[in-house]
Amino acid sequence: MNAYSFTFADAALEARHTGALFWPAEKLLCVSDLHLGKAARINRREGRMLPPYEVTDTLLRLEAEIAATEAETVLCLGDSFDDLLAGAELEDEPREWILRLQAGRRWIWLEGNHDPAPLDLGGETLADHTRGRITFRHIAQDSAQGEISGHYHPKARPERTSIRARPAFLICGSRIILPAFGTYTGGLAARAAPLNRLIDDSGLAVMTGPRAVALPISACAAR
Amino acid sequence: MTQLPDPISQWFSTRGWSLHPHQLAMLEVASEPATLLVAPTGGGKTMAGFLPTLAELASAPSEGLHTLYVSPLKALAADIRRNLETPVAEMGLPIRIEDRTGDTSYTRKKRQRADPPHILLTTPESLALLTSYEDAPRMFAGLQRVIVDEIHALAESKRGDQLILALSRLQAMAPGLRRVGLSATVEDPGAMARGLACHPDPCRVLVADPGPAPDIAMLDLPEPPPWAGGGGRYAIAEVLEAVRQHRTTLIFHNTRAQAELFFHALWLQNDDDLPIGIHHGSLAREQREKVEAAMVRGELRAIVCTGSLDLGIDWGDVDLVIQIGAPKNVKRLVQRIGRANHRYNAPSKARLVPANRFEVVECIAALQAAQENDLDGDLKGPGPLDVLCQHILIRACAGPFEADALFAEVRTVGAYADLARAAFDDCLEFCATGGYALRAYDRWQRLLMQGGLWQLRDPRAAQRIRMNIGTIMDTDTLKVRIKGRGGAPLGEVEEGFAATLTPGDTFLIGGQIVRYENLREMTVEVTRRADREPKIATFMGTKFATSTELSHRILGMFRQPSWPELPDHTARWLALQREVSRLPEEGRLLIESFPRDGRAHTCVYGFAGRNAQQTLGLILTKRMEEMGLHPLGFVATDYATLIWGLEPLSDPAPLFDIAALRAGLETWLAGNAVMKRTFKTSATIAGLIERNLPNAQRKSGRQATFSSDILYDTLLKYDPDHLMMRITRTEAMRGLVDFGRIEEMAMRVQGRIDHLTLQRVTPLAAPLFLEPGKVPVEGAGRERLLAEEAERLMEEAGLA
Known part of the structure; x- marks a missing residue:
């Protein structure tokens, strides 16, 4: 099973095994927290030199998702760039790559805490975006309904097993929190604070990986 | 004969003491550039190392640092300082002695750099840190001697490589520096001496009288050991009896987990309430110090312990060492035996307790090797490049440097003497x-x-580099603490173990059963329980692999027509195996295939040690999956790997082709968790991954x-020939992956495979069914x- 299909705010959605969310009726592909340029930012700030292949890897996977879903709208849920400078200093090759991916479809960058302003990278930059009963934004708001957000990089694994945690979608009646799609991203356990406040116990986690695997939040490990 | 200065010779004569021959010899060769002293514990080894320093400082008092002492343990540095200060004060010598470790206060450390003592006692990591300061040349300019204590404990690890690299830096700052190494018995003192000396300087080796031969034997047990498993709990009554008959006993275990289980079971049978403590590396420092103090005061009759007591602190009154489980390595056994009776000229006494039937054979083999003093040595490869990367960064912290000069300096280190310029340039x-x-x-x-x-480029980077100096990798552990305000710290468990706990689970730590309550700020909170049995066995621990030499010895024993030296039960077992199948032979590979419980089983007797047999299991099951044999799982011990699956194996030859095994290592094993762990260690040492971060950054969120x-x-996908990946592949030849021993096995058997297809499980394979640690085959099934x-x-x- 490559995706977990479910209904949320009257919309039929698919949580894909790759960490992308697809809304077939709208042909909308949503990814969160790409953190492009993270290796470059770490180098700039700390001097460390991580393998500089994460932009390539993230864009390759994003390209494959766009091709697989034939998305007409691509919506990046914020923190697409590790900081504004990482966006501004992006090399020519990935920059042109992104522009190529944007051709022929609508492309929306939502602002995140890492990239809170428009970038010179095509597409439109918005603070949030609403379609039907669903609102997309970077960070979840406490009392929101029908909200899709990112920011926390949730991950999950079943309790009492030695299976390692994987990036996961968290889904409950009022909101969905997307896993980070970027290659160089860590994660926060599904039941750790503040996620436990945002997603109630009756919710689900959908683990990414070779297949999309859904399990109850209450059966996820606390860390 | 060398004349000792008056205050020192008077000090000896008023006590009626005379110098040991090796102490005199050390004085005589004091001016040579490098000396290695091999002496048993209790032989006044440390004094032998320091006497030339005391003599020189007594006859020609000088200012500044004269002698640097390096030991593998912080506690040892502090202990030696106390043991040295007393005689120096009694001799009336104006010599300042200080120690410097991670525990030394900031102000004291700062003062030590401005105004160093005559003798400074430290650890390899603290020394590497000292060489990273810009003022290092001033501090070390007048350094005369460096003494490396317990060098055998450092020589086989990367700590040793880092230390000798640091000595090469000291040598550049103090060209007249003389090096002294102090070692317990080792198999090849010449090789150790070459590793110590400034290449190509010669290094004299002095071997002290080893004292009387130790009294070692198997512990007399009425019952045969169980077929499989570890821990030796079946022998508790006899162990308690031995403790009763001796003053102080050290009871060594190979893993912390087994020490915990044994200790717990021991107390359930300890009807006389003999005072017995436990000591291992996972216990909180407070707990360990309590046990050490009680030991020094002579209040304990026995300590259940692990490698944490292999070294150092002189316990004095130990008169018996009991080794539970096969020692896996003869050298370690001999060094452990040396812990009993620190009195020179008294024989050490040790007893072995095999934990299972196969270990009976292994214990006898180890015992014979120890009696013949036939020690095993790990072939040490060339100096590791991850340590060299860290060395280059440390050098950069101390100020600008010339690549040619640093390369020449590194090549004076024995392990790096053949380092190619291209490899240095890569680093x-x-x-x-x-x-x-x-x-x-x-x-x-x-x-x-x-x-x-x-x-x-940015001088502020020095701070981050200094924070991450060292080559010791703590596995990721979590602290365990009694729940509640100011709850007592109990020790640590591995993160992987903590991850499998849910509230209510009980486990053993520090000899007590505790209940897992919750996890709070990266601390496992527990409450005490009065249960008799823990629900979950216990946390993991490193497992040693049986050494190559010991494996060869066991294969040698299998050639005998009968086994009068083995207990009857074990001899009968081997004879039965010979009758229904055959015994593994040196120079051939025995593989048995048989059905059991509706599954096809294949047992491969590679005798390559636990880690290599485990890796072999991973590679073979992958190949078998490709061949459509549907393997379901495997289990590995030091001598064999047992694989089970749906289809029987008909022709094993293609599986053991060395090229095929290599391909297995390089293709799919590359994605395995053991390779990732190997990578993490090297990448951390080389400075790609930082363990310690400045405070401000540590607070940022976990995501x-x-x-x-x-x-x-990422590297595997986009840059597979990157230096870090090359280092990872080199490291995979030993350690956890231990592919070197798979190659050794493949060379040894040269395609001479004896594949026996049998109707039922064989005597030698049977215990494998009871082994814990079964590995399900990864991939689609999982x-x-x-x-x-x-x-x-x-x-x-x-x-749903």
Whole structure:
């Protein structure tokens, strides 16, 4: 099973095994927290030199998702760039790559805490975006309904097993929190604070990986 | 004969003491550039090391640092300082002695750099840190001697490589520096001496009288040991009896987990309430110090312990060592035996307790090797490049340097004597730019070349480099503490173990059963329980692999027509194996295939040691999956790997082709967790991954940090020939992956495979069915299990 299909705010959605969310009726592909340029930012700030292949890897996977879903709208849920400078200093090759991916479809960058302003990278930059009963934004708001957000990089694994945690979608009646799609991203356990406040116990986690695997939040490990 | 200065010789004569011959010999060769002293514990080894220093300082008092003493343990540095201060004070010598370790206060450390003592006692890591300061040349300019204590404990690890690299730096700052190594008995003192000396200087080896032969034997046991497993709990009554008959007994175990289980079981049978403590590396420091203090006061009759007591502190009154479980390595056994009776000229007494039937054979083999003093040595490869990368960064912290000069300096280190310039340049390039095929970091290089000298681009980087000095990798552990305000710290468990706990689970730590309550700020909170049995066995621990030499000895024993030296039960077992199948032979590979419980089983007697047999299991099951044999799982011990699956194996030959095994290592094993762990260790040592971060950064959220596995996967995909990946492949030849021993096995058997197809399980294979640590075959099967588990949970929760 490559995706977990479910209904949320009257919309039929698919949580894909790759960490992308697809809304077939709208042909909308949503990814969160790409953190492009993270290796470059770490180098700039700390001097460390991580393998500089994460932009390539993230864009390759994003390209494959766009091709697989034939998305007409691509919506990046914020923190697409590790900081504004990482966006501004992006090399020519990935920059042109992104522009190529944007051709022929609508492309929306939502602002995140890492990239809170428009970038010179095509597409439109918005603070949030609403379609039907669903609102997309970077960070979840406490009392929101029908909200899709990112920011926390949730991950999950079943309790009492030695299976390692994987990036996961968290889904409950009022909101969905997307896993980070970027290659160089860590994660926060599904039941750790503040996620436990945002997603109630009756919710689900959908683990990414070779297949999309859904399990109850209450059966996820606390860390 | 060398004349001792008056205050020192008077001090000896008023006590009616005379120098040991090796102490005199050390004085006589004091002016030579390098000396290695091999002496048993209790032989006045440390005094032998320091006497030349005391003599020189007594006859020609000088200012500044004269002698640097390096020991593998912080506690040992402090202990030696106390033991040295007393005689020095009694001799009336104006010699200042101080120690410097991670525990020394900041102000004291700062003062030591400005105004160093005559004798400074430290650890390899603290020394590496000292050489990273810009004022290091001033501090070490007058250094005369360096003494490396317990060098045998350092020589086989990367700590030793780092230490000798640091000595090469000291030698450049103090060209007259003389090196002294103090070692317990080792198999090849010549090799150790070459590793100590400033290459190509000679190094004299002095071997002290080893004293009387130790009294070692198997502990007399009425019952045969169980067929499988470890821990030796069946022998508790006899162990208690031995404790009763001796003053103080050390009871060694190979793993912390087994020490805990044994200790717990021991107390359930300790009807006389003999005072017995436990000591291992996972216990909180407070707990360990309590046990050490009680031991020094002579209040304990026995300590259940692990390798944490292999070294150092002189316990004095120990008169019996009991080794539970096969010692796996003869040298370690001999060194452990040396812990009994620190009185020179009294024989050490040791007893062995095999934990299972196969270990009976292994214990006898080890005992014979120890009696013949036939010690095993690990072939030490050339100096590791991850340690060299760290050395280059440390050098850069101390100020600008010339690449040619540093290369020449590194080649004076024995382990790096044959280092190619290209390999050095790769390491330098890695430190400077990351060394990636895709050049991405030219703007923010870590090291820059200016005016022919390499230097840190940003001098503030020195702080981060200094915070991450060292080659000791703590596995990721979590602290365990009694729940509640000011709850007592109990020790540590591995993160992987903590991850499997849910509230209510009980486990053993420090000899007590505790209940897991919750996890709070990376601390496992527990409450005490009065249960008799823990629900979950216990946390993991490192497992040693049986050494190559010991494996050969066991194969040699299998050639005998009968086994009068073995207990009857074990001899009968081997004879039965010979009758229904055959015994493994040196120079051939025995493989048995037989059905059991509707599954096809194959047992491979590679005798390559636990880690290599485990890796072999991973590679073979993958190949068998490709061959359509549907393997389901395997289990590995030091001598064999047992694989089970749906289809029987008909022709094993293609599986053991060395090229095929190699391909297994390089293709799919590359994605395995053991390779990722190997990578993490090297990448951390080389400075790609930082263990310690400045305070401000540590506070950033957990979602900001990502695991080293991601870096490994990325490199494997986009830059598989990167220096870090090459280092990882080199490291995989030993340690956890231990592919070197698979190759050794493949060479040894040269395709001479004896494949026996049998109707039922054989005597030698039977115990493997009882071994813990069965490994399910990874891949499609595992994903299916996860999916089924998730489905079950969804249904239970009414969500499906």
